[in-house]
Amino acid sequence: MKTLRKILLVVERDLRMFLQYKFLIILRAIWFVAQIAFFGLIASRMVVPDLADIYFEYYIAGVVIMMLYSASVFIGYDIFEEAEHGVFEYLLSLPVSRRELVFGRSIGGGIRSFIFVGPLIAVSLFVIGLANPLNFLIAFAALFLFAFGVSGMSITIAVGLKSSDRFDILMGALNAFIIRLSTTMYPQAFIQEASPAYAALTNFNPVTFASDLFRWGVGIERYLTLDPMPVAAIVGLVVFFSAFTFIGVTFYERRLEGGGWK
Amino acid sequence: MSIIRTIGLTKQFEDLVAVDHLDLNIEEGEIFGLLGPNGAGKTTTVLMLSTVIKPTEGTAFVGEQDIKKNPADVRRLIGICFQEPKILWVSTPWDVLNWHAKICGLSTEERKKRVRQVLEAVNMWDHRLKNVHGLSGGMRKRVEISKVLIQRPKIAFIDEPTAQIDVVGKHKIWNMIRELRDEGSTIILATNELHEADILSDRVAIMHNGKLLVCDTPKTLKDSIVGGDLVDVHLEKDVTQGTLEELKNFQEVVDVIAVHPTNLRVYLNKAEEVVPQIMKLFLKRHLPISSIHMSEPSLDDVFVHYTGLTIEEAEQKRPLR
Numbered sequence: 001m002k003t004l005r006k007i008l009l010v011v012e013r014d015l016r017m018f019l020q021y022k023f024l025i026i027l028r029a030i031w032f033v034a035q036i037a038f039f040g041l042i043a044s045r046m047v048v049p050d051l052a053d054i055y056f057e058y059y060i061a062g063v064v065i066m067m068l069y070s071a072s073v074f075i076g077y078d079i080f081e082e083a084e085h086g087v088f089e090y091l092l093s094l095p096v097s098r099r100e101l102v103f104g105r106s107i108g109g110g111i112r113s114f115i116f117v118g119p120l121i122a123v124s125l126f127v128i129g130l131a132n133p134l135n136f137l138i139a140f141a142a143l144f145l146f147a148f149g150v151s152g153m154s155i156t157i158a159v160g161l162k163s164s165d166r167f168d169i170l171m172g173a174l175n176a177f178i179i180r181l182s183t184t185m186y187p188q189a190f191i192q193e194a195s196p197a198y199a200a201l202t203n204f205n206p207v208t209f210a211s212d213l214f215r216w217g218v219g220i221e222r223y224l225t226l227d228p229m230p231v232a233a234i235v236g237l238v239v240f241f242s243a244f245t246f247i248g249v250t251f252y253e254r255r256l257e258g259g260g261w262k
Numbered sequence: 263m264s265i266i267r268t269i270g271l272t273k274q275f276e277d278l279v280a281v282d283h284l285d286l287n288i289e290e291g292e293i294f295g296l297l298g299p300n301g302a303g304k305t306t307t308v309l310m311l312s313t314v315i316k317p318t319e320g321t322a323f324v325g326e327q328d329i330k331k332n333p334a335d336v337r338r339l340i341g342i343c344f345q346e347p348k349i350l351w352v353s354t355p356w357d358v359l360n361w362h363a364k365i366c367g368l369s370t371e372e373r374k375k376r377v378r379q380v381l382e383a384v385n386m387w388d389h390r391l392k393n394v395h396g397l398s399g400g401m402r403k404r405v406e407i408s409k410v411l412i413q414r415p416k417i418a419f420i421d422e423p424t425a426q427i428d429v430v431g432k433h434k435i436w437n438m439i440r441e442l443r444d445e446g447s448t449i450i451l452a453t454n455e456l457h458e459a460d461i462l463s464d465r466v467a468i469m470h471n472g473k474l475l476v477c478d479t480p481k482t483l484k485d486s487i488v489g490g491d492l493v494d495v496h497l498e499k500d501v502t503q504g505t506l507e508e509l510k511n512f513q514e515v516v517d518v519i520a521v522h523p524t525n526l527r528v529y530l531n532k533a534e535e536v537v538p539q540i541m542k543l544f545l546k547r548h549l550p551i552s553s554i555h556m557s558e559p560s561l562d563d564v565f566v567h568y569t570g571l572t573i574e575e576a577e578q579k580r581p582l583r
Contacts, residue, residue, distance in 0.1 A: 006365065009361070009364055009365050010365075012361070013361055016357060016361075017350065017353070020353070081350070082350065085348065085349070085350055086344065086346055086348045087348045087349065087350055089309070089314050089344065089348060090342075090344065090348035092313075092314045093312045093313070093314050093337065093340070093342050094337065094365055094366075095334075095337045095338045095365070095366060095367070096337075096365060097334050
């Protein structure tokens with residue numbers, strides 16, 4: 001059987017599994033609506049009146065990226081659940097190479113986070129509007145790289161740690177840092193004013209790249225930065241995706257082979 | 263021709279040697295029973311042979327492929343029914359088996375046919391769309407074994423195939439395992455149910471504390487127990503000392519105990535060959551027989567013979583992992 005077909009079958013399995021979590025998906029969607037309808041509206045009233053509407057749009061875009069990040073991380077939790085039920089052993093005994101398995105799961109994790117975030121992106125487009133469809137398409141494609149990269153990162157950490165408790169703690173800490181040390185919630189110019197060191201760190205954060213690109217794609221970023229096109233963000237996401245999908249796959253392929261994950 | 267050959271196969275988990283320098287040859291097309299109590303090292307052996315875990319020492323050739331050097335080629339030849347069903351609880355039997363058949367490369371037509379055929383055969387067709395968490399332990403096990411029955415791999419590892427399954431279901435599954443063998447699969451049956459191994463296996467290997475104790479056909483193993491056969495003879499008259507002595511002179515007879523003057527217990531080898539001669543002796547001595555009962559040693563007796571423990575005692579004394 002061809003490699004591509006096997007990868008697609010691994011992706012299919014992950015998508016089917018994801019659709020079983022109907023209540024979780026509904027709860028997350030409610031969280032998103034509540035977050036923008038209450039917190040977003042109130043927070044935007046706290047900034048200077050001239051920027052209130054812009055910040056509201058900025059905030060919505062930020063929440064979309066946060067949701068995309070957390071949905072992409074979810075695959076790591078699935079791996080631990082599978083390890084608990086012994087399903088991981090089953091997957092490792094199948095006529096699928098470790099590389100196909102991990103690559104498929106990484107893509108599956110990315111796609112399912114898009115299935116989850118897709119309606120939320122549609123809501124945000126409805127609220128924010130769409131200034132330039134071509135920019136949006138470029139940004140949308142880059143967000144796929146972001147989602148695959150985050151899924152790959154989550155799988156790498158899950159396989160590397162071998163303990164669901166440690167994974168929980170690390171992902172919680174990573175989530176706290178990676179979101180806060182980014183431009184998801186705060187524009188770069190304001191972070192720079194507050195703390196140049198903090199601003200410098202945000203420049204190397206994939207969540208910053210994804211947030212900047214999404215805002216650029218929907219046309220918000222023009223109010224906040226002078227960049228005609230966030231090339232650095234695109235390059236950053238390509239590097240992030242490559243690191244956790246290709247190099248990462250090779251690394252944990254070795255860990256998986258022969259039960260190194262156990 | 264050997265389809266599986268293990269050479270000093272060893273697996274150590276920290277201080278515990280789960281499998282200790284295992285040397286085995288499994289012939290193509292046979293049902294090979296891997297026997298022993300829980301903790302004997304059967305499942306660890308299966309996991310190494312299926313490349314899920316790596317040996318600490320030694321290696322094995324599965325279908326001429328080295329499990330260490332060519333694990334991906336090994337996985338193309340094998341299918342496993344795990345001891346504990348490896349199914350996520352949110353899945354349905356249909357999803358699990360349909361996807362399994364797809365990933366094993368079955369064509370759409372063949373897949374649909376076999377999934378239905380096997381689900382019907384294990385009485386799971388009506389439950390195919392239920393979530394796994396709504397199924398009983400026995401039903402989950404039936405879904406697990408359906409995987410290999412649908413896949414029909416060249417080499418099938420079946421770990422405790424009938425655990426948690428009712429008597430009727432057991433017989434059905436035993437027949438399906440035989441059919442799988444008849445269709446050309448080699449079957450490695452890991453079990454602690456010695457009766458199951460006895461009736462299904464062409465050859466068996468008995469493991470204890472990670473070591474291979476003995477490997478042969480069930481009949482040879484049972485025959486290897488000196489005086490293992492038992493014959494209880496009930497006479498209508500009291501037996502005489504002379505007849506007892508004459509009985510002890512049979513080459514195959516190991517011991518004779520007169521439980522009662524009319525009730526003799528004879529320990530012997532090859533009972534099926536000697537019993538007619540014993541009956542002739544009693545008739546010649548004008549000692550009519552009211553009843554005679556013959557019993558062969560079981561694989562449980564073989565296990566006791568080689569370990570000095572019953573399988574239950576061995577399980578209680580197993581080292582903790």
